[in-house]
Amino acid sequence: MSALSDYGRPGDEGYENRTPLFESNSPALKFKVYAKCSTTKARASTMVLPHYTARTPMFMPVGTMGTMKGITTKQLEELDCHVILGNTYHLGNRPGKDLLDKAGGLHKFMNWSRGMLTDSGGFQMVSLLKLAKITEEGVEFRNPHDDSLMMLTPEMSIELQNSIGADIMMQLDDVVSSLTTGPRVEEAMHRSIRWLDRCIAAHKNPDRQNLFPIVQGGLDIKLRTCSARALSERDSPGYAIGGLSGGEAKDQFWRMVSLSTDILPENKPRYCMGVGYAEDLVVCSALGVDMYDCVFPTRTARFGNALTMSGSLSLKSGKYAKDFTPISKDCDCPTCKTYTRAYLTTVVAKENVGCHLISVHNIAFQMQLMRSIRRAILHDDFPNFVRRFMSIRFGNTVPLWIINALKSVNIDLTVADESGYLATSIDSDFKK
């Protein structure tokens, strides 16, 4: 494969006529690993869920309220989305558990026939509600609608997630900011394990819904190791890596991810929560992560920013008013096939439909990137792909954390490859 865009094209990614290297069989999830990168920890797999067979590594767009920011479920299918996210806390407020029960779950309510994942609702409690107080019983918070005191327990989270009916549910965990240090981190880690056991006990539909535990432990190697080991003993259908992407240094972030994937069972899917920047997806896949979610691609679209391999374009500024090329000439999304940057500039700031056009592209961009990662792994060409990706995205100066992370899985960007590409490190995160 010569150009980077070749990796991301639609069609078979290399799964055909292969038998899995190894697999796991949970009642509602079959995970089959088809290829392992011979250099890094990356793997390409399929995940058979009750509603859909997803291919991993995959990115899951976030549709908080049972809808994806003006995009129809038909479009999401056409964009090759395998699994989408719903937020339990928001869905519990609106439309609420009773209506979801009546509708027969969120799949039917929103008319989405593929995979779905819901969070526990705990994260929103902590991020949205300043008055949340965490006790052993659960998360106590003030209802923003009527100011009454309410409690979200592991049992209630699971009951609500059972009503929503997602293919994958998340345990309620005791979330602390990744910047927190001291005994609170240890307390949260242990409590999260106790809450996991309560979630498992409360789960009514293990035959058609999967419950994922969440690795906690902040940025502490000992605590994370302890958490990952304890969770692995539970033989869950898959595992999430949580408590990260909260503003910690990237060089600590990747070490925690890598430590977790080293311990978690190899034949189970691993989900790194809240990750969505292109370089993070590439690096974390090299570290052995299979699933990601992030609001970033659709949120940034609403501000008029279109994603490309080499960074994002601010189409709201007049900069592209005379640029009669598509956002990306290699992109096969409906927006890029139809519209120029100049056209998008005339519509993006004015109308909802402008946001929709960019959202479509940004989701397509994420899906193409994930296809390229899978295809590269299946063709055992992943290290080569990673180098090409980094050269286009960063040129010859790559953030130090990426150099370090990739070095840990045997890709050394500071040594020239056949094409002559090599990079020096800069001690900052990618900001464009």
Place this chain on the structure above:
Amino acid sequence: MTKALTFTVQNPQPSNLSTGSNGDSQSPKQKCRLGQLEFTPPTTTTATTTDTTKISLETPNFFQYTIQGLQPHLVPEVASHLESMPPAIRVNLEGFVKDREIPVSTEYPGKLHQFLGYPENNSPLLLLDIYDPVILERNIKPNSKSLGVDTEGGLQRITGKGLAKIVEKYRPDIFVLPADYVFSKIEELYEGKRVKKSVERTKNWITEYMDTSLSQSQKPALFVPLTGAPNETLREASVNFVKELDADGNVIDGYVISEYGIVGGYPLEKKLDMAWSSFSSLDQNKPRYMVGVSSPHDVVMSVDSAGIDLFDATYPYAVTEQGFASTYVFGDISVESRKDETLKGHISLWETPMFGDFGPLVPGCTCFACQRHTRSYVHHLLMTHEMLATVLLQIHNIHWYNNLFKAVRSSLKDGSFNEKKCAFLKNYVKQGEDGNAKYLLNELILLQSQTISPTTKAGYKKFGRRLSEDSATTA
């Protein structure tokens, strides 16, 4: 040379019921009419002759109202679910104007159609007009030399010469010539001075446009706005200017009657009378396009009383923005399963009973939204301020609006128009408590009395305020 745009009037079947409801006993002639608008796109250098497909539009019909070439809220892959929409769009020039007279987008090497994303060999009939008809309040200070456009960066002036340059670059299929529209209150309209100026300026701008475009090789079909209301002499002056302009009958291809031009601020009946009096001394074989009046009630009345052929189709957008779904029916309503809702003309998806209603927006509707989603879901989307709400409602409302025109045309063909019109007016015009007529289908043309969709961006500016409170009704 044969013209690219042709219009053929086909007289409707005579009906056994009496004609027009406006009491025009002088003219027993039926005004409503069926027509065929045909457009043969110019052959392009790249396309072979077989690629040139004729665009055909049966009238009465509408130009799809668009925002930068797109149905409001609908990206092309979503709009593609709409069936048998008229292959004709209306594009508003002011959407492209920023800080210079000639928009930057004119530097695009292809036609406006292609800039808007339509393929070269499969573009709709594209009509370019200057102002967006949903914006009813403006501060544009025209002068004798130039018209004004409100932009984010302030006022931008455009001269007749500038317009000719823009049109030469954009190459629309139809261009609506400029007019000095009076965006002001009805009292000012009655002062002859402002209207007199408007007729003069319109004449000047058009003359400058025509002079500049003389040397241009590819010219669009031209629609000309009629101005001069409320003054009979001025209206006549406007008509005479058009006659002069079109002396050989080959310069002008259609007439435009506009809410903020000739007919602004008046009750509908009066508007239509004025429009008709202008039309009657002009070429009967040219299409008539009505801008700024598009509610189903007003469409039926305009077809009936002024023989309007084409409309601007902003009504469905207004219904969508307020979180409503259209339910009105022109024709037999006995087959509708929710007759109570059919007789309301529209239903609000905001209302609490929608919360647990798992039925489609309208039972039996074949649109994408009704086929795939429920009232309960759309209600949820509105309550949570989600943009998919207006996407689904716009699909339904424009589909429904298209059905109205299909029904009107077929009733003109089989001679049942008058009968259906009477039933329609009986269903949708009610006696209000104050004794005045209540026009159910004109309830949603303003945003002020309704909850505005949380996803509406320019909110109050659009559909903001009519020239006068009752101008939308025939009261």
